[in-house]
Amino acid sequence: MNYSDAQISAIKDLIFRMADDQLILGHRNSEWTGLGPILEEDIAFSSMAQDKLGHAQALYQILHRMGEADPDSLAFGRKEDKMRCCHFVEYPIGEYSFSLMRHFLFDESESLRFDMLGNSSFEDLSNTARKFRGELKYHTMHAETWIKQLSNGNDESRIRMQNALNICYPLALGLFEPCESDEMLIESGVFPGEKALQEKWSGKINMILSKTDLKIPDVNDIKIGYGGRKGIHTEYLKPLLDEMTEVYNIDPHAEW
Amino acid sequence: MSIKSIDPRITREELPEVPDNSPLKEIHHWQTYEVFHQAKTGDHHVHVGSLHAPNSEMALILAKEQYARRYNCVNLWVVKTTDIFRTSNDEEEIFQTTPEKIYREAGGYKVMDRINKFKGK
Amino acid sequence: MYGGGYIFEESKNTESGTEDSVKLKNFEDRIAAGEKIEPADWMPAEYRKQLIRMIEQHAHSEIIGALPEGTWITRAPGFRRKLALMAKVQDEVGHAQLLYSAAETLGKPREDMINDLITGKSKYSNVFNYPAVTWADTAVIAWLIDAGAIINQVANSKGSYGPYCRALERICVEESFHLKYGHDNVVFLATGTPKQREMVQEALNRWWPPIMHFFGPSDKISVHTETLMRWKVKMASNDDMRQKFLDMYVPKIWELKLTIPDPKLKKNEETGKWDYTEPDWDEFKRVINGDGPCNKERLAVRRRAEEKGEWVRKALMRPDERYTVPLS
Numbered sequence: 169m170n171y172s173d174a175q176i177s178a179i180k181d182l183i184f185r186m187a188d189d190q191l192i193l194g195h196r197n198s199e200w201t202g203l204g205p206i207l208e209e210d211i212a213f214s215s216m217a218q219d220k221l222g223h224a225q226a227l228y229q230i231l232h233r234m235g236e237a238d239p240d241s242l243a244f245g246r247k248e249d250k251m252r253c254c255h256f257v258e259y260p261i262g263e264y265s266f267s268l269m270r271h272f273l274f275d276e277s278e279s280l281r282f283d284m285l286g287n288s289s290f291e292d293l294s295n296t297a298r299k300f301r302g303e304l305k306y307h308t309m310h311a312e313t314w315i316k317q318l319s320n321g322n323d324e325s326r327i328r329m330q331n332a333l334n335i336c337y338p339l340a341l342g343l344f345e346p347c348e349s350d351e352m353l354i355e356s357g358v359f360p361g362e363k364a365l366q367e368k369w370s371g372k373i374n375m376i377l378s379k380t381d382l383k384i385p386d387v388n389d390i391k392i393g394y395g396g397r398k399g400i401h402t403e404y405l406k407p408l409l410d411e412m413t414e415v416y417n418i419d420p421h422a423e424w
Numbered sequence: 425m426s427i428k429s430i431d432p433r434i435t436r437e438e439l440p441e442v443p444d445n446s447p448l449k450e451i452h453h454w455q456t457y458e459v460f461h462q463a464k465t466g467d468h469h470v471h472v473g474s475l476h477a478p479n480s481e482m483a484l485i486l487a488k489e490q491y492a493r494r495y496n497c498v499n500l501w502v503v504k505t506t507d508i509f510r511t512s513n514d515e516e517e518i519f520q521t522t523p524e525k526i527y528r529e530a531g532g533y534k535v536m537d538r539i540n541k542f543k544g545k
Numbered sequence: 546m547y548g549g550g551y552i553f554e555e556s557k558n559t560e561s562g563t564e565d566s567v568k569l570k571n572f573e574d575r576i577a578a579g580e581k582i583e584p585a586d587w588m589p590a591e592y593r594k595q596l597i598r599m600i601e602q603h604a605h606s607e608i609i610g611a612l613p614e615g616t617w618i619t620r621a622p623g624f625r626r627k628l629a630l631m632a633k634v635q636d637e638v639g640h641a642q643l644l645y646s647a648a649e650t651l652g653k654p655r656e657d658m659i660n661d662l663i664t665g666k667s668k669y670s671n672v673f674n675y676p677a678v679t680w681a682d683t684a685v686i687a688w689l690i691d692a693g694a695i696i697n698q699v700a701n702s703k704g705s706y707g708p709y710c711r712a713l714e715r716i717c718v719e720e721s722f723h724l725k726y727g728h729d730n731v732v733f734l735a736t737g738t739p740k741q742r743e744m745v746q747e748a749l750n751r752w753w754p755p756i757m758h759f760f761g762p763s764d765k766i767s768v769h770t771e772t773l774m775r776w777k778v779k780m781a782s783n784d785d786m787r788q789k790f791l792d793m794y795v796p797k798i799w800e801l802k803l804t805i806p807d808p809k810l811k812k813n814e815e816t817g818k819w820d821y822t823e824p825d826w827d828e829f830k831r832v833i834n835g836d837g838p839c840n841k842e843r844l845a846v847r848r849r850a851e852e853k854g855e856w857v858r859k860a861l862m863r864p865d866e867r868y869t870v871p872l873s
Contacts, residue, residue: 202615244622415617448663
């Protein structure tokens, strides 16, 4: 299929958003490696963080094939105002309840997103999306098991999970921040749009949480985490990027 | 003052500088599960190790990454350690059966002599 | 990864005067014949005690060993290094899990072992009490410390205790990835820019003394371990393992034109062995007893990880479920 220049730039915008989300959350979740709540879970959570970085790398690779820089330069060489990740993924790891809840809300959306992209008219993206189905299936299975068990655990874990949901939910809505490129993506059959994805996601999250005692917070009176898709970020992103690129920036042209 | 580490993750934890050698306040031992792994369809499940988990559902989720992240695997079983009934080492002798049971070995049946004799008649 | 610097306790009844002599003879005959001992088999109390001690130290070394390299997990340069370092540190956690399981089969619950670790009651490999100052340190650790660990673990995997041998078999397979990754990493630095070469040379200078300590005190000053060797608990002498390491890796370090910070280091043509400056064993003892550059931090981190995870473990406990040690 042939795309117009405007459509190509809409596709790139979509992929940058997705790749940056995966990169930053994969990076955040890797902070738990070696410090998890129990050895077995430490291992599982680390695998999923690695998967996220793998997904980011594959998405940057598509961009590279579309004429952008190589994946390392895209991930390690852009300043925060050029990043398109949402606020949700930027927040520090916090307590395990927060990290788990973020993992749950994020990966459910990611899994639905990649499902939709499996039918994308943009072949490079649909092939890549289909490749990750197995990994994402495990991620959501892992997340749903933990969320169900901890929210039905004891009083302390229920309260902790509810608090985490209260913080995470409005931020998670930032994943679906409306973008100018949406309409063009829908028209060209590349992606059915953030709004459609959000609807599916809400249905899924509601369904899973209805089996627990957790209550989805009222979103009317809280601020949704928008801005990231336009390059406006939280105070957490710059220090994260500074840390992530510390060694790389000793000499960005060196081979590490 | 908290520990300033070379590892930024550790610095963020704001760990106390004064060492604390007291035992943990509470110790919670989850149960152990034995993990069985099937490398490909058609193979037997093979015991590959054990893990700690609070229940079977969680045991499976956790076994998947610890025991199947690096190896081919198509199916996993987890069994509570306490649900496994096994022979005791004092009973090892029960496996030492007499070797004379040729009546159940293929080699115990040699009739060619008899056939040849019969044919020669 | 783990060093052979076992800290065996001198024991008054290693000859097991109190054990049933028929059972003991049968046990020793089986080991001499190359059979493995399984958890439910009869074993001398001293064998059980020393094995728990050794496997537990090994497991602690893995979980604490995840920290020096984990130091750079958020700063690894580029996807390839970032993913590999994550996978490597994850493997170390996985090794701890496998080894705690093996030790548990001897009757000591994992949480008790972890408690003994963070109260300072039980030890771990000394080498992890040193800091990974720069990115290059992680490269040197992944290459040379893991190389040492493989020498030690391959020897131990031929020991007599079944569950430990089985865990080590899998661990050794994974360590070979660590070694390759570490070597690749060192080669890139050593053949890279002047700054990169400087980083890796400095890291090697820092890590050489701990590496020489890694295999434990020289045989001349070690606790006698004849019984443990007969029981195939201890599988090789500290000096032999150190020599083997030098044989295998000094040429590989020199081929990268890196300098090993020991002017006396050379192969003695007469003895066929390496001569080297005797490592500072007083420092080794000082660090093992808590006075190293990172002991305090390592234990504080492990304690924090346990404390932060406590609510998770507690929430999913069921009063009707009882812990039991794993089967094999």
